[in-house]
Amino acid sequence: MKNLNLLQVELGYHFSDTQLLELALTHRSISSSNNERLEFLGDSLINHVVAEHVYRKFPKISEGPLSRIRAALVRRESLAELGINLKLGEYLLLGTGECKSGGRNRKSILADAVEAVVGAIYIDGGFEIAREIILVLYSAKFSAMSEDLAEKDSKTQIQEYTQAKGLELPIYELESVSGDAHQPIYHVVCRINGSDRVGRGSAQNRQEAEQIAASLVLSAL
Amino acid sequence: MKNLNLLQVELGYHFSDTQLLELALTHRSISSSNNERLEFLGDSLINHVVAEHVYRKFPKISEGPLSRIRAALVRRESLAELGINLKLGEYLLLGTGECKSGGRNRKSILADAVEAVVGAIYIDGGFEIAREIILVLYSAKFSAMSEDLAEKDSKTQIQEYTQAKGLELPIYELESVSGDAHQPIYHVVCRINGSDRVGRGSAQNRQEAEQIAASLVLSAL
Numbered sequence: 001m002k003n004l005n006l007l008q009v010e011l012g013y014h015f016s017d018t019q020l021l022e023l024a025l026t027h028r029s030i031s032s033s034n035n036e037r038l039e040f041l042g043d044s045l046i047n048h049v050v051a052e053h054v055y056r057k058f059p060k061i062s063e064g065p066l067s068r069i070r071a072a073l074v075r076r077e078s079l080a081e082l083g084i085n086l087k088l089g090e091y092l093l094l095g096t097g098e099c100k101s102g103g104r105n106r107k108s109i110l111a112d113a114v115e116a117v118v119g120a121i122y123i124d125g126g127f128e129i130a131r132e133i134i135l136v137l138y139s140a141k142f143s144a145m146s147e148d149l150a151e152k153d154s155k156t157q158i159q160e161y162t163q164a165k166g167l168e169l170p171i172y173e174l175e176s177v178s179g180d181a182h183q184p185i186y187h188v189v190c191r192i193n194g195s196d197r198v199g200r201g202s203a204q205n206r207q208e209a210e211q212i213a214a215s216l217v218l219s220a221l
Numbered sequence: 222m223k224n225l226n227l228l229q230v231e232l233g234y235h236f237s238d239t240q241l242l243e244l245a246l247t248h249r250s251i252s253s254s255n256n257e258r259l260e261f262l263g264d265s266l267i268n269h270v271v272a273e274h275v276y277r278k279f280p281k282i283s284e285g286p287l288s289r290i291r292a293a294l295v296r297r298e299s300l301a302e303l304g305i306n307l308k309l310g311e312y313l314l315l316g317t318g319e320c321k322s323g324g325r326n327r328k329s330i331l332a333d334a335v336e337a338v339v340g341a342i343y344i345d346g347g348f349e350i351a352r353e354i355i356l357v358l359y360s361a362k363f364s365a366m367s368e369d370l371a372e373k374d375s376k377t378q379i380q381e382y383t384q385a386k387g388l389e390l391p392i393y394e395l396e397s398v399s400g401d402a403h404q405p406i407y408h409v410v411c412r413i414n415g416s417d418r419v420g421r422g423s424a425q426n427r428q429e430a431e432q433i434a435a436s437l438v439l440s441a442l
Contacts, residue, residue, distance in 0.1 A: 029403075032427050036283060036284035036426065037276060037284050037287065039284060040272060040276065040284040040287050040288060041272055041273060041276045043319075044265075044269040044272035045269050045272075046270050047265050047269065048266050048268065049269060051261060051264075051265035052262060052343075055261065062257060062258065062430070063258050063260060063261040066258065066261050067261060070265075097402050097405075098403055103403060122273075125286060127346070127349070178368045181318045181321075181322045182319055182322055182327060182330070183323060194391075205249055205253060206433035207253035
């Protein structure tokens with residue numbers, strides 16, 4: 001295995017117990033004492049830290065879109081990219097067959113190892129340190145995400161548009177509610193007086209239905 | 222709404238920002254500013270804290286069974302029970318229709334509210350406090366679990382059995398490996414010399430295959 005000091009420099013963290021880091025890099029193809037348990041732990045921690053980040057970064061986005069944003073960030077391909085950035089493949093302990101068949105570059109193995117390394121940092125250094133390292137690992141992805149997703153929401157955009165054009169402000173009306181009493185679906189219409197543009201949106205959440213309606217009016221303007 | 226001080230006593234936590242607790246108790250049937258975002262956050266935190274607990278409590282259990290144990294602990298019914306213990310239904314802010322149709326006792330609403338309250342504690346008090354409260358909320362479930370699951374693993378049990386009976390120790394042999402090179406499945410047989418009891422186990426992990434094989438011999442003894 002390559003010198004673990006380099007990896008620790010790359011991670012920005014020096015382990016008290018280097019055996020934990022070794023375990024995190026040990027694939028099941030080489031030992032029954034491998035990184036799968038640490039992967040289980042790291043997976044849950046990454047999920048949480050990424051959830052908190054998107055929760056704070058997008059204070060106006062509702063739970064459904066937040067879940068989708070998080071899912072994109074923690075999916076196998078995303079985690080594997082973090083592993084590639086860390087050159088984690090060079091440090092992995094793999095069985096001979098796995099090694100020959102290209103295991104060092106396999107996305108699933110890299111993604112699992114990233115989770116396991118994070119799990120090992122959590123055990124070794126605690127929550128705050130592990131959280132900081134996850135945020136650093138994800139910093140490029142978080143920046144890219146903000147450009148795609150942190151756009152103003154549709155209701156804000158349409159309000160600014162109408163003000164700029166000297167039009168009346170958009171009106172949102174609840175047309176109907178359908179579905180079960182405990183899981184209602186709101187049907188909302190958005191219109192601008194003096195314009196024949198109308199948008200309709202439906203969602204389990206009235207606010208989200210209004211956003212959809214506004215986005216349809218926007219796209220028609 | 223019932224006096225939130227009682228709930229805070231029950232939780233063992235007093236909020237700096239009581240509005241966060243109110244938000245955590247606000248169902249979407251009454252306001253578009255509701256507890257769904259806090260639920261998203263609390264869900265991920267509960268997942269992680271429970272993952273860490275089972276990781277530490279069962280140091281010999283592999284990732285597959287750990288995931289199943291966690292899934293049982295964080296499923297809707299389990300979370301709803303925590304909500305019932307906290308009498309959370311009495312504090313919920315619900316729309317009239319939801320209230321009339323029994324929303325205060327609905328499992329999905331109670332489970333979501335537990336997650337949201339935990340998310341609110343995390344925002345208000347930080348990780349360590351939220352973690353402690355989750356562990357307290359789950360303490361009865363964790364104790365019950367330990368009786369069911371913290372049993373000695375099958376390999377240990379069978380070893381103790383053979384020693385007690387003066388038999389030879391069990392032998393584990395790898396009979397074959399199937400599946401893809403990067404996702405092998407191990408087929409293991411467990412036998413005891415001087416006994417005709419044989420057990421076969423298959424798993425992606427050799428250790429787990431041995432446990433399965435051992436458990437089959439045990440159940441036949």
